[in-house]
Amino acid sequence: MLEDALIPLSITLKVAVLSTFLVAVFGILISYALARRDFRGKWLADILVTLPLVLPPTVTGYLLVVLLGKNGAIGSFLFETTGWTLLFTWHAAVIAAFVVSLPLMVKTTASAISAVDRELEYAAYTLGHSELETMLFVTLPLAKKGILAGIVLSFARAVGEFGATLMVAGNIPGKTNTMSLSIYTAFQSGNDALANILVITLVVVSLLSMALAARFVDRWSV
Amino acid sequence: MGVKVSLSKKYRSRGRKGGRDDVFSLDVSFEVGNELVVLFGRSGSGKTTTLRCIAGLETPECGSIVVNGKTYYDSDSGVDLQPQYRRPGYVFQNYALFPHMDVRKNIVYGLKGWDTAKKEERLFEMLRLLHIEGLEGRYPSQLSGGQKQRVALARALAPSPDILLLDEPFSALDMVVRMRLRERIKTIQKELGIPILFITHSPEEAFSLADRVVVLHEGQVRQSGSPREVFYSPVDRDVAELVGVSNIFEDGDVVGNSPEGFVLEGRGMQFVTSSDVSGSDIVSWGVRPENIHLMAYDEGLLSDECNVFAGTVLDVTDKGSSKLMAVELDGSNVVLLCDVPTRLLDDAMGSRVIVNIAAQDVLVFE
Numbered sequence: 001m002l003e004d005a006l007i008p009l010s011i012t013l014k015v016a017v018l019s020t021f022l023v024a025v026f027g028i029l030i031s032y033a034l035a036r037r038d039f040r041g042k043w044l045a046d047i048l049v050t051l052p053l054v055l056p057p058t059v060t061g062y063l064l065v066v067l068l069g070k071n072g073a074i075g076s077f078l079f080e081t082t083g084w085t086l087l088f089t090w091h092a093a094v095i096a097a098f099v100v101s102l103p104l105m106v107k108t109t110a111s112a113i114s115a116v117d118r119e120l121e122y123a124a125y126t127l128g129h130s131e132l133e134t135m136l137f138v139t140l141p142l143a144k145k146g147i148l149a150g151i152v153l154s155f156a157r158a159v160g161e162f163g164a165t166l167m168v169a170g171n172i173p174g175k176t177n178t179m180s181l182s183i184y185t186a187f188q189s190g191n192d193a194l195a196n197i198l199v200i201t202l203v204v205v206s207l208l209s210m211a212l213a214a215r216f217v218d219r220w221s222v
Numbered sequence: 223m224g225v226k227v228s229l230s231k232k233y234r235s236r237g238r239k240g241g242r243d244d245v246f247s248l249d250v251s252f253e254v255g256n257e258l259v260v261l262f263g264r265s266g267s268g269k270t271t272t273l274r275c276i277a278g279l280e281t282p283e284c285g286s287i288v289v290n291g292k293t294y295y296d297s298d299s300g301v302d303l304q305p306q307y308r309r310p311g312y313v314f315q316n317y318a319l320f321p322h323m324d325v326r327k328n329i330v331y332g333l334k335g336w337d338t339a340k341k342e343e344r345l346f347e348m349l350r351l352l353h354i355e356g357l358e359g360r361y362p363s364q365l366s367g368g369q370k371q372r373v374a375l376a377r378a379l380a381p382s383p384d385i386l387l388l389d390e391p392f393s394a395l396d397m398v399v400r401m402r403l404r405e406r407i408k409t410i411q412k413e414l415g416i417p418i419l420f421i422t423h424s425p426e427e428a429f430s431l432a433d434r435v436v437v438l439h440e441g442q443v444r445q446s447g448s449p450r451e452v453f454y455s456p457v458d459r460d461v462a463e464l465v466g467v468s469n470i471f472e473d474g475d476v477v478g479n480s481p482e483g484f485v486l487e488g489r490g491m492q493f494v495t496s497s498d499v500s501g502s503d504i505v506s507w508g509v510r511p512e513n514i515h516l517m518a519y520d521e522g523l524l525s526d527e528c529n530v531f532a533g534t535v536l537d538v539t540d541k542g543s544s545k546l547m548a549v550e551l552d553g554s555n556v557v558l559l560c561d562v563p564t565r566l567l568d569d570a571m572g573s574r575v576i577v578n579i580a581a582q583d584v585l586v587f588e
Contacts, residue, residue, distance in 0.1 A: 117316075117318065119314050119316060119318040120318050120320060120321075122279050122305070122312075122314070122318070123312065123314060123318040123377075124320075125278075125279070125304070125305035125306050126277055126278075126279075126305050126308075126309065126311075126312040126332075126378075127306075127331050127332030127334075127377070127381065128306050128309045128332055128334050128381065129306055129334065130304075130306055138320060141322050142321070142322055
C-alpha cells in the first residue's frame with residue numbers, strides 16, 4: 001500500500017522539479033525580453049505565454065496532443081528524426097506542467113524586472129558592463145523576490161497539475177500516474193484507503209516544500 | 223582634444239498636464255576643451271538628452287560625437303559605440319547606486335578585469351579623493367544624500383574615464399554640502415584634466431562652477447562662452463532671462479549719445495548704457511535685480527546724472543538674505559524688480575525711493 005503512494009510521489013516530484021527548473025530558466029529569459037526588449041510581435045508572444053492561464057487545462061492538453069502527437073507539427077518531426085514519441089511518457093507530463101506554470105513565472109518575474117530602476121542598468125553600461133552581465137549582476141538580483149515567488153508558484157502549480165497531464169501523458173501506473181492522477185483513480189475505483197494515504201502524503205509534502213521555500217525566500221531576499 | 227558634439231534628434235515629450243505629446247526637436251552643437259563645462263538651461267531644454275546621447279544611452283538621429291579624438295558616434299560613417307565601450311563617468315540625478323551592493327562593490331564595479339590588489343588600491347584612492355573613508359562597508363540605504371553623491375562620483379571616476387558627465391548632481395542636496403561638492407568637482411577637474419560636462423538649471427551654480435557655459439534653450443545652443451560673457455553679455459532675451467536679467471525692455475530706440483554712453487528709450491523711459499550700440503537703431507536691454515540701487519527718497523539726490531529715477535515701492539518679498547522689491551518708476555508704467563540688502567531700507571509698501579543704475583549694468587542684447 002505504501003509503495004502505491006511512493007511511486008506516484010516520486011513521479012510527481014520528478015516532474016515538478018524538472019518542469020520548475022525549465023520554467024525558471026526559460027521564464028527568466030522570456031520575462032527579461034518582455035520587460036526590457038522591443039521586438040516585433042511582442043504582444044503576440046505575451047499572449048501566447050499567458051494563454052494557458054486562461055484556457056482550461058484540458059484545452060491546453062488537447063492543443064499539446066495536437067502539436068506533440070505522431071501527426072502533430074513537432075511530434076512528427078521528432079518521430080521522423082529520432083524515432084522518439086513524446087506522448088504518454090513522463091516527459092510529456094513535464095511539458096504539460098511546464099506549459100501551464102510558465103505564465104505564473106513570467107507574469108511575476110516580468111513585473112519584478114520592470115520594477116527595477118532602468119537608471120541602474122544604464123549606470124552598469126557606463127561602467128563597462130554588457131547587457132548580459134548587467135542582467136545577471138544588476139537586474140536579476142534586484143528582481144530576486146519576484147523571481148523566487150514565480151518559482152514557488154510554478155512548483156505548486158506543477159505539483160497540482162491534473163487536466164493537461166491526463167491528456168498528454170495518460171495515467172499509466174508506474175510511469176505517468178502522478179499524485180493528483182492517482183488520487184482521482186483511487187477515489188473512482190472506491191479504494192478510499194489508498195486515496196486517504198495519497199491525500200495525506202501530498203498535503204504533508206506540499207506543506208513541507210512551502211515551508212522550505214518560505215525560509216529560502218527569507219534568507220535570499222534580504 | 224576636448225569634446226565635439228553636433229547632434230539632432232526628434233522625440234516625443236510628454237505634453238504638460240496629460241495633454242497631447244509634443245514633438246521636441248533637439249539640434250545641438252558645441253565644441254569645448256578639457257575644462258569644466260556647464261550645460262545650462264531650463265528643464266525640458268534638452269540638457270539631459272544631450273548628455274545621454276554623449277554617454278550612448280540614447281541615440282541621436284544624425285550628427286557626430288567625438289571625445290578626446292575618439293569617435294563615439296558618427297551618422298555619416300555609421301559609428302555608434304555602445305555605452306560599455308564609451309565608458310563615460312556618468313553621475314545620475316538620482317545617483318543610481320546599486321542598492322544590493324555595498325559602497326566598496328559599487329565603486330569597484332567599473333574596474334572590470336583588474337586584479338584584486340589593484341582594485342583595493344584604487345578603491346582607497348577614490349575614498350580618499352572624495353573624503354569618504356570608512357564608508358566602504360555601508361549599503362546605499364545607510365548613506366546620507368551628500369555621501370551617496372560622493373560615492374556616485376567615486377564610482378564614476380574609479381575607471382579613469384575620458385569624460386565625466388554629471389546630470390544635475392547636486393539638486394537634492396542642501397546649500398552647504400552643495401558648495402563643498404562644487405569645490406571638489408573643480409579640484410578634480412584640475413587634477414585629472416578631463417572634460418567635465420555638468421548639467422544645472424541654477425544660474426548661481428552655472429556661474430560659480432563653469433570654465434565655460436553652454437546655454438541650451440528649446441533644444442538649441444543659444445550661447446556658449448565664459449560665465450562672464452554669458453552672464454554679462456547675453457545674446458538674446460531668452461538667455462538674458464535664463465541668466466537672471468529680469469528687468470527687460472524690448473525693442474527700444476537708440477536716441478543719442480551722452481558722456482557715459484548711448485541713450486536708449488523704451489516704454490517712456492530713457493536709459494544710458496556703456497555698451498556699444500553704434501550701428502543699431504532698435505535694441506533690447508535689461509538690468510539684473512541685484513544691480514539696481516535703491517535709496518530713501520531725497521529730492522536733492524534727483525540730478526541730471528544718468529539712470530537716476532524716482533519711484534514708489536509696490537511690493538516687497540523678504541528672501542532672508544535680501545529683499546525683492548517691485549518699484550514703479552514715476553511718469554511711466556515701468557515696474558523694476560530690485561534685489562536689495564535687507565537692512566538698507568525701510569520696506570513699507572508705498573514708500574518713495576530713488577533708483578540708480580550704473581551705465582555698465584544696462585545690458586544690451588538683440
